[in-house]
Amino acid sequence: MRTWYSTDQEAIDSAFGAFFGAESPIETVRAAEPTGFDPELWASLAAMGGAGMALPEPRGGGADLTDLAVVARQLGRHLAPVPLIEHSVACRLLAAAAAGSARVRQGEAAPVTESRTGPDLAESVSAAESGPGPDLAESVSAAESASGPDLEALLAELAAGDRIATLTLRPVTSGQARLTPAGAVAGAVAGFDGADLVLDLSEPPGSAVPNTADLPLADRDLTGATAVASGPAAARLWAAARAEWQALMAAACAGLAARSLEIGVAYVMERRQFGVPVGSFQAVQHGLAEAAVRAEGGRLLAHRAAWALGAGRPDGNRLAAMALVFCAEAARFAADRALQYHGGYGYSAEYDVQLYYRRAAGWPLQMGEPAALVAELADRDLGPRGEPAAGTEADRGERAAG
Amino acid sequence: MDFSLPPEAEDFRRQVRDFLAANLTEEMIEATRDGTIHSPSLHRAMADRGWLSGAVPAELGGGGLDPVELCVLIEELQLHRAPIDALGVAIVTVSMVLEHGGDHLREAVVPRLLSGEALACFGYSEPESGSDVAAARTRAVRDGDEWVIDGSKMWTTMAHVADYVVLLTRTDPDVGKHEGLTFFVVPLDLPGIEIRPVATMGTERSNATFYDGVRLGDEWRLGDVGGGWRVMKTALKYERGIAGGQFPSPPVVEAAVDWARRTSDGAGRRLIDRDDVRDRLVRAMIDVEVARSFAYHTAALASDGVMFGVEGSMTKLFASEAYKKHCSWFLDLMGAEGLRTAADPGAHMGGRIEENFRHAPVTAIYGGTSEINRNIVAESHLGLPRAR
Numbered sequence: 111m112r113t114w115y116s117t118d119q120e121a122i123d124s125a126f127g128a129f130f131g132a133e134s135p136i137e138t139v140r141a142a143e144p145t146g147f148d149p150e151l152w153a154s155l156a157a158m159g160g161a162g163m164a165l166p167e168p169r170g171g172g173a174d175l176t177d178l179a180v181v182a183r184q185l186g187r188h189l190a191p192v193p194l195i196e197h198s199v200a201c202r203l204l205a206a207a208a209a210g211s212a213r214v215r216q217g218e219a220a221p222v223t224e225s226r227t228g229p230d231l232a233e234s235v236s237a238a239e240s241g242p243g244p245d246l247a248e249s250v251s252a253a254e255s256a257s258g259p260d261l262e263a264l265l266a267e268l269a270a271g272d273r274i275a276t277l278t279l280r281p282v283t284s285g286q287a288r289l290t291p292a293g294a295v296a297g298a299v300a301g302f303d304g305a306d307l308v309l310d311l312s313e314p315p316g317s318a319v320p321n322t323a324d325l326p327l328a329d330r331d332l333t334g335a336t337a338v339a340s341g342p343a344a345a346r347l348w349a350a351a352r353a354e355w356q357a358l359m360a361a362a363c364a365g366l367a368a369r370s371l372e373i374g375v376a377y378v379m380e381r382r383q384f385g386v387p388v389g390s391f392q393a394v395q396h397g398l399a400e401a402a403v404r405a406e407g408g409r410l411l412a413h414r415a416a417w418a419l420g421a422g423r424p425d426g427n428r429l430a431a432m433a434l435v436f437c438a439e440a441a442r443f444a445a446d447r448a449l450q451y452h453g454g455y456g457y458s459a460e461y462d463v464q465l466y467y468r469r470a471a472g473w474p475l476q477m478g479e480p481a482a483l484v485a486e487l488a489d490r491d492l493g494p495r496g497e498p499a500a501g502t503e504a505d506r507g508e509r510a511a512g
Numbered sequence: 513m514d515f516s517l518p519p520e521a522e523d524f525r526r527q528v529r530d531f532l533a534a535n536l537t538e539e540m541i542e543a544t545r546d547g548t549i550h551s552p553s554l555h556r557a558m559a560d561r562g563w564l565s566g567a568v569p570a571e572l573g574g575g576g577l578d579p580v581e582l583c584v585l586i587e588e589l590q591l592h593r594a595p596i597d598a599l600g601v602a603i604v605t606v607s608m609v610l611e612h613g614g615d616h617l618r619e620a621v622v623p624r625l626l627s628g629e630a631l632a633c634f635g636y637s638e639p640e641s642g643s644d645v646a647a648a649r650t651r652a653v654r655d656g657d658e659w660v661i662d663g664s665k666m667w668t669t670m671a672h673v674a675d676y677v678v679l680l681t682r683t684d685p686d687v688g689k690h691e692g693l694t695f696f697v698v699p700l701d702l703p704g705i706e707i708r709p710v711a712t713m714g715t716e717r718s719n720a721t722f723y724d725g726v727r728l729g730d731e732w733r734l735g736d737v738g739g740g741w742r743v744m745k746t747a748l749k750y751e752r753g754i755a756g757g758q759f760p761s762p763p764v765v766e767a768a769v770d771w772a773r774r775t776s777d778g779a780g781r782r783l784i785d786r787d788d789v790r791d792r793l794v795r796a797m798i799d800v801e802v803a804r805s806f807a808y809h810t811a812a813l814a815s816d817g818v819m820f821g822v823e824g825s826m827t828k829l830f831a832s833e834a835y836k837k838h839c840s841w842f843l844d845l846m847g848a849e850g851l852r853t854a855a856d857p858g859a860h861m862g863g864r865i866e867e868n869f870r871h872a873p874v875t876a877i878y879g880g881t882s883e884i885n886r887n888i889v890a891e892s893h894l895g896l897p898r899a900r
């Protein structure tokens with residue numbers, strides 16, 4: 111049992127801490143605000159192997175989920191304007207899909223993707239005014255149904271960082287993926303439409319929907335997407351990818367929370383009122399201390415979730431969702447305390463704490479309403495609503511109170 | 513990183529579960545209703561297993577139980593609602609003696625505590641000093657080879673069943689408050705000691721203890737004269753975190769889930785099907801996982817030979833505040849039915865939630881209040897100055 115970083119992870123932590131510290135100072139974060147993306151930062155990250163690190167070792171990567179959580183935490187600390195979490199999770203997802211279809215070709219497993227899901231997609235395509243006509247969609251589907259998209263070539267591009275991958279996180283409805291994380295810059299968007307894992311390789315818009323957290327969000331039209339997996343295999347891959355994003359985002363939120371508190375502490379030690387640093391007031395200290403405890407508890411849970419997912423533990427998905435719910439609140443609370451104890455300056459655009467405050471809210475919300483995540487956890491742990499969980503049949507009707 | 517418990521710890525958990533199945537009875541749990549959260553036979557059975565001596569840090573001459581295993585032991589005991597007030601006190605007292613005590617205490621006291629034959633209790637708090645524990649006024653004055661003790665202690669929990677009190681005294685009132693303190697292990701059957709019960713709103717009884725010209729030899733001194741604060745630090749270090757009872761919530765969550773499954777609201781809906789109820793149950797489960805992460809982290813650090821400090825404060829602070837919140841939520845969840853106490857045969861799950869609701873506040877008070885722990889986090893984790 112080792113609840114702290116390995117020697118390798120300490121090296122990863124300090125390498126990425128130094129990298130983001132040098133390449134993603136707060137001026138860079140601010141300059142990237144219109145799109146939430148800094149291409150130069152992405153290029154340097156790719157140059158140091160960061161783009162492909164989440165891929166399996168033979169594909170040029172080798173970082174496991176606990177390593178990625180270490181990196182995500184540093185990304186969170188620095189508010190680095192690069193969609194590294196989405197890209198990493200999508201890389202893992204597409205590599206798994208590629209491995210699945212390779213097994214199919216070798217006749218080892220049930221097909222990851224049957225033929226294309228023509229009808230549904232074609233329907234939605236014809237329904238979409240701006241999309242290509244049904245004929246075109248059908249011809250694309252016909253062309254690709256033989257082999258599917260060339261995942262091998264794609265993975266090489268992703269490893270080099272020449273193309274950014276992401277996942278929609280929320281289900282795709284009628285071919286539309288509203289507010290796709292990293293959708294402004296990702297040239298490979300993976301999504302799940304309820305039946306298939308689909309992949310869209312169209313050009314990203316390059317501009318983001320203006321948003322609270324300066325994220326590279328974009329509404330993406332996935333009507334031209336092709337299926338890379340379907341059936342239970344697709345659902346499994348998708349569930350795993352969502353959980354991985356949750357765990358890594360939780361780690362990023364924990365990092366964001368910790369850094370907010372450092373900024374808060376530095377400010378309250380410098381700012382004097384009534385002749386003393388405001389940081390010597392106990393009300394201020396206790397607010398920061400409470401936030402620190404939650405940030406630290408969240409950090410531990412996020413790392414534990416990443417470990418559980420990587421180790422294939424049965425409670426991995428559960429812990430990942432729990433970590434995200436908890437860390438999202440911990441980050442918001444920490445940023446809130448730090449902002450509050452800046453007084454009016456915290457509310458000014460000039461001070462950095464507001465950058466943290468907005469991102470603490472925006473980052474985890476990309477997943478959607480937190481209540482939905484809580485509801486999923488409830489279904490898992492308490493049984494679906496309205497259906498008594500196994501073993502409680504005898505208790506039904508045994509009403510105790512009115 | 514690797515959060516898996518070592519196989520030995522998983523093995524040990526099975527042993528503890530088997531042990532509890534064989535040794536812990538409903539009657540033992542019931543018996544704690546008199547306020548003494550202690551079962552002599554369970555305590556001795558644990559001692560017989562070597563778990564008391566095992567839990568004493570190996571570097572002090574104990575050992576056999578890794579800190580992670582001790583954490584598992586406490587988790588299982590709390591999960592099964594076993595009365596364990598004496599366990600933590602025994603482990604901490606023996607650790608204090610082994611770290612600071614002389615031959616007499618090592619020979620006369622340690623074996624008796626470890627065999628479960630004798631019990632200890634803590635005499636730190638006084639009527640006028642609690643959080644400011646270094647302000648203790650109970651006097652110990654040297655008289656030839658002996659010491660004479662006068663004063664009073666408040667909240668000497670377990671004193672009425674214990675054999676020894678670990679007593680914090682002032683031996684020099686003329687130096688700084690941290691310098692003039694000295695510890696003694698005082699046999700509670702000495703003349704001049706009076707023990708009066710203190711009733712609480714919760715499940716436990718405590719005591720006020722009075723010391724009137726109590727005479728004892730220097731061999732009962734624990735640590736240096738004037739070195740009491742160092743000994744105190746050892747005690748707090750072992751108490752917060754390892755033997756601190758970091759898992760109070762799971763039995764309450766279990767009772768709440770059970771209630772929500774069995775009960776319909778006025779509109780004929782099972783409570784467990786309602787969004788608000790599901791939300792609170794899940795949030796409590798999340799807190800339980802955070803508390804567990806803290807507890808295992810602290811234990812893993814100790815297991816690796818790192819003596820934790822602020823981690824213990826964080827663990828205790830988070831677990832107790834979450835527990836208070838959960839009890840309050842779940843009392844509400846039960847509505848008027850939640851008011852039935854264990855004395856009522858119709859109380860759900862033996863009145864567990866009601867009982868825990870009355871118990872919970874003390875966990876944020878004893879062993880260092882939440883405010884004191886926030887001070888510690890502010891100072892040692894965030895580097896803020898001593899608060900004004």
Ligand SMILES: Cc1cc2nc3c(=O)[nH]c(=O)nc-3n(C[C@H](O)[C@H](O)[C@H](O)COP(=O)(O)OP(=O)(O)OC[C@H]3O[C@@H](n4cnc5c(N)ncnc54)[C@H](O)[C@@H]3O)c2cc1C
Nearest residue numbers: 634635636637641642643644667668669877878879881883
């Ligand atoms: C049931 C029970 C069992 C106990 N068992 C034992 C035992 O076995 N042995 C033993 O020695 N003691 C025992 N205690 C005592 C316990 O440790 C003290 O109650 C605790 O340390 C708080 O001290 P106090 O009650 O004097 O409160 P006070 O110290 O008077 O505190 C009052 C309030 O002021 C706050 N406060 C105090 N100082 C600060 C500060 N610096 N900053 C911010 N807020 C502050 C506190 O947090 C609290 O909210 C027990 C207490 C209870 C209730």
